[in-house]
Amino acid sequence: AVGGGSILVPEDLAGASRVVRPDHFAVANAIGAAIAQVGGEVDRVYSVVPQQRDTVLDEARQEAVDRAVTAGARPGSVEIVDIEEV
Known part of the structure; x- marks a missing residue:
């Protein structure tokens, strides 16, 4: 039995x-959370001319x-891992 509910x-x-x-069975969930991967997300709406597209994508990345x-x-x-353009 591991984790807080144990x-x-x-x-x-x-x-x-x-x-x-x-x-250390009581802290198994905390250890899992500590070694989990983290991420960053950008969600923006841009209005650009075609010549600016690569620059804007680089800035968002x-x-x-x-x-x-x-x-x-x-x-x-x-x-x-993902870029969405509309």
Whole structure:
């Protein structure tokens, strides 16, 4: 039994041969949250002429990277996974 809710699991659980509580079982969820990936998102509406498109996209990409880094991402590990243009 791990995580904050593990305190609700009794020592003897019907149907289980035993209940195992590893070291630091109460903080398993916190550890998972601490090692989770972070992200950054930019949601903007731009009105640009075709010649400005690449510049505007580069600025939006950089802003997304900056937001991810501010949220705790390592700068060299950030990937842009989605760009949506309408």
